[in-house]
Amino acid sequence: xxxxxxxxxxxxxxxxxxxxxxxxxxxxxxxxxxxxxxxxxxxxxxxxxxxxxxxxxxxxxxxxxxxxxxxxxxxxxxxxxxxxxxxxxxxxxxxxxxxxxxxxxxxxxxxxxxxxxxxxxxxxxxxxxxxxxxxxxxxxxxxxxxxxxxxxxxxxxxxxxxxxxxxxxxxxxxxxxxxxxxxxxxxxxxxxxxxxxxxxxxxxxxxxxxxxxxxxxxxxxxxxxxxxxxxxxxxxxxxxxxxxx
Numbered sequence: 001x002x003x004x005x006x007x008x009x010x011x012x013x014x015x016x017x018x019x020x021x022x023x024x025x026x027x028x029x030x031x032x033x034x035x036x037x038x039x040x041x042x043x044x045x046x047x048x049x050x051x052x053x054x055x056x057x058x059x060x061x062x063x064x065x066x067x068x069x070x071x072x073x074x075x076x077x078x079x080x081x082x083x084x085x086x087x088x089x090x091x092x093x094x095x096x097x098x099x100x101x102x103x104x105x106x107x108x109x110x111x112x113x114x115x116x117x118x119x120x121x122x123x124x125x126x127x128x129x130x131x132x133x134x135x136x137x138x139x140x141x142x143x144x145x146x147x148x149x150x151x152x153x154x155x156x157x158x159x160x161x162x163x164x165x166x167x168x169x170x171x172x173x174x175x176x177x178x179x180x181x182x183x184x185x186x187x188x189x190x191x192x193x194x195x196x197x198x199x200x201x202x203x204x205x206x207x208x209x210x211x212x213x214x215x216x217x218x219x220x221x222x223x224x225x226x227x228x229x230x231x232x233x234x235x236x237x238x239x240x241x242x243x244x245x
Contacts, residue, residue, distance in 0.1 A: 002027035010089030012041040014188035018214035024053035062115030087116035112156035168234030177233040184240025208241035
């Protein structure tokens with residue numbers, strides 16, 4: 001990964017931070033997008049720089065295509081190219097459909113699904129001209145099996161899978177791969193709000209008997225972004241401890 005340029009959305013904490021740190025440890029330079037937590041973003045930047053990476057921070061919601069245009073423009077201005085795009089930014093607005101507002105449905109689709117489309121649209125032409133590139137999208141096992149109370153989230157993550165496979169077919173002839181990683185339940189801020197009893201019940205549904213760590217997801221993402229995965233495209237890799245088979 002030495003001197004490669006990786007753009008990571010939602011990179012200030014949790015899985016996004018773990019992905020950034022993994023890239024930095026392997027010699028990549030980073031352009032990190034974050035929605036609003038500047039303190040956490042600065043922490044991630046400092047941690048990556050300590051590992052030797054050059055880092056640029058770009059704030060804003062990926063639901064806004066202008067933010068995505070700026071994100072890629074900053075990457076090109078700072079490093080001259082984009083080798084890797086990781087669409088990690090995501091939000092939840094959980095509720096049963098009878099109680100889910102239109103605003104909460106739209107917000108999740110706009111960030112999780114349209115946000116990924118916005119970023120992929122910005123880098124696709126560049127990667128095609130380079131005849132190289134790696135795009136890795138973060139889906140979820142919920143996008144495969146569904147989950148009560150997450151109609152909006154499941155729809156966005158299922159949509160990610162469809163976009164991944166479609167764009168993989170569009171870009172394959174130019175040496176650009178497009179894959180997705182589908183995490184199971186991972187120990188992050190999103191799962192910290194769950195009670196201990198719920199976590200214990202969740203673990204019973206996981207053959208490996210534990211929740212995932214952000215590093216488990218980062219390892220899969222970095223593999224798909226590397227040379228060893230050059231003949232893998234259009235795939236969805238489940239990193240879930242065997243939860244969904």
